Amino acid sequence: MAQIEIRDLGIDYRKPKSNEVFSAVDSVALSVEKGEFVTIVGSSGCGKSTLLMAVAGLVSLTRGSIEIDGKQVTGPGPDRAVVFQEASLLPWRSVRGNVKFGLEMQRWNGGDLNERAMQMIRLVGLGRFSDYHPHQLSGGMRQRVNIARALAVDPEVLLMDEPFGALDAQTREIMGAELLRIWERAKKTALFVTHDIDEAIFLADKIVVMGRNPGHIKEVIKVDLPRPRNEAILDSDAFHELRKRLRAHLAEDMSSMQLVQEVA
Amino acid sequence: MIAELFYRRQALVLGTLSMIGIVVFWQIAVDTGFINPFFISTPSQVAAEFMAQFEDGSVATNVAATLYCFVWSLGLAAVVGIVLGMLAGWFADVEAALEPFIWFKYSAPTVAFYPLFVAWLGYGTPTIIAIAFLFALTPIYANTLSGIKNTDRDLARAARSFGARPLDIFLRVALPGSVPVMMAGLRLGVGRALTGVVVAELFGANAGLGYAITYYGQLMQTTKMMVSIVIVVVLGVLLTQILSFLESKTDSWRVDSNR
Structure with a gap:
């Protein structure tokens, strides 16, 4: 059985002023195996952080369920730990x-x-x-x-919410390699949210690509690059291939966003 | 860093010079007959009178009386202000319930309550402490409240992700995060407590610096009065500086503190 099992997940927010209901995440289903490194990538507003916070138990679910080792998530627990964006120290x-x-x-x-x-x-x-x-x-x-x-x-599961989002490109690359080194020793299941395509590929066994309005999973891509990995794989053909595929997904999202802006 | 030090030294030198300048100007203005010493005395006379009052023990008596009331009023204001501020910062309902009193305190002069306190507590020390307590209470309460209320949401969320309970978040996140703001409130409270004591002593007391000021003021003995005024000013600066120092000790971790 998978370690993390997300079924038909939906999370709605009520906008504070208009009282309008807005769906951050809808119909998300995902399973993550023990020891797997899964990255979640998507443009801003696709609900990727919301999804992660739901697994952390910090956001309440509107529909569906999240199970960790067969146990329903109802709040934070010692089986999970979150690495936040900067400044949570x-x-x-x-x-x-x-x-x-x-x-x-x-x-x-x-x-x-x-x-x-x-x-x-x-x-x-x-x-x-x-x-x-x-x-x-x-x-x-x-x-x-x-x-x-x-x-x-x-923890059994390490949840990371754009942990390197505020770092410069070079530091980010170093931290990515460093994280892999630590992860290979700690052997934790990892969920890692990012908007950086290279980072998403470099770290992952499996990439979850998310789209907007409402946040949903567009595709789950297996990454078969050998481990342990180092910066050299950034130049491999397999890496380029994956990068192209992810770019296409994100470009699609960007153009639909522009359309919305033009209409508005 | 060096430029900053240089600037601080320069500011210190300029500040000292302007102080000395005023004192010299004061002495000269009276010596040359430009100002009647009856209104303002002179630095040399005040210094001589200070020595006299120091030797006959009246400086010690007055300072002790004022400090006694100051310590009590500040102590009470600190305890009440911090406890109420913590409750109001944590529970929105408590804040809402206390809000009208804070409006009163901000919009009505505290001295207006003086006759009321006299009716309850009589002339003298208890009334002085009560007035000064009210003077000092507001900034201590308001700062504690805003410190707790503005607890960093990211930090609270990180704590929750590790299973922190509300009491953990209060004790380990909200409270330590509020210490610098609370210290700033105490620093303001020190100045206000001293003001409160002296103002209340002006109206009715048997000893104290405020009492000495009115007493000699009514006798038109300007020099004797000036001695107590100068002591009040020096005391105020000294006490506030002590609190500023303590404040700087507690917020060394703050990135936005520009020191």
Whole structure:
């Protein structure tokens, strides 16, 4: 059985002023196997983050269901951990304090918190910076802390919401390779939301392409590039082929968006 | 960094110079007969009178009386302001219930309640503390409220994703995040508590700096009065600076603090 099973998922929002109901995600079905790295890609407004937040249990479902290891998702749980976009670190806590935060919230009792946190900090390569505060770190380092905080609670599923979205192109590439290195050691099931095509291909076993109005899955693409991967595969023919396919999908979305703008 | 230091030093030098300038101008203006010393005294006379009052113990008596009321009023305002501010920041209903009182406090002068307090508590220390308490309460309450209420939503969501309960979010996210804003409220409260004490002492007291100011004022003894005025000003600056220092200690993690 798949580890994550999403069936006929629909999420509606009520717009605060007009009271109009607006559907962020509709008729989404997806299964993710244990240990699989799945990226979710799509242009802005396609509901990809909403889908991820629903799996995290931070958004309530209007229709359908999400199951993790056969258990219905009704809220956040210790089987999942989220890596958010930047700035979700507590600015008054040190790197170690931040990595301990998730463990404290889960009332972790698997031994010494400090030791566990340091282990994770070393895993993401920040051993020397454990006493630094977030404002003393670069964007890339902050996201390493974010990843360490999520891994510390030893989740079954790692959920990542455009974690490298605020980083410059070069740092983003380095962080992608770094994430794969960590993931290969931690062996977690991963759901990773991005709008960056190269990132989506580079990381994935399986790419979920989403479209807009309302957010739905357009296609699920298997990625058969060999692992472990490094930057060299960015230039392979298979990679180019996948990139072309994804570009076509996103271009389609962009042109329909322009049409809407012209009509409006 | 160096330019900033240079600028800060320059600002310090200029500020000191302008202070000295005023004092010198004051002395000269009176010495040359430009201003009648009856209205304003002179720095040298005030200094001499300060030494006299210092030696006969009246400086100590007045400062002690004022500080006694100050400490009580600020302490009470801090406890009440922070507790109410936390409740109102966390529970929108509490905020709504308290809102009219805050409007009153902002729009009506607090001194207007003075006669009422006199009727309840009599002339003297309890009334002075009550008035100064009301003076100091508003900024402490308002800052605590806004600190808790404006808790970073991203941080709260991250905490929730790890299974944090509402109390966890309050204690581990909202509260520590509000400390700098609360300290700023306390700093404002210090200035207002001192103002409240001195103003209340002007109306009725047996000791204290405000009492000394009215007492000598009514006797037209300008020099003796100026001594207490200068002490009040210095005290106010000193206390506020102490709080500014403590404030800077608590918000070192803030990226937007431009220090």
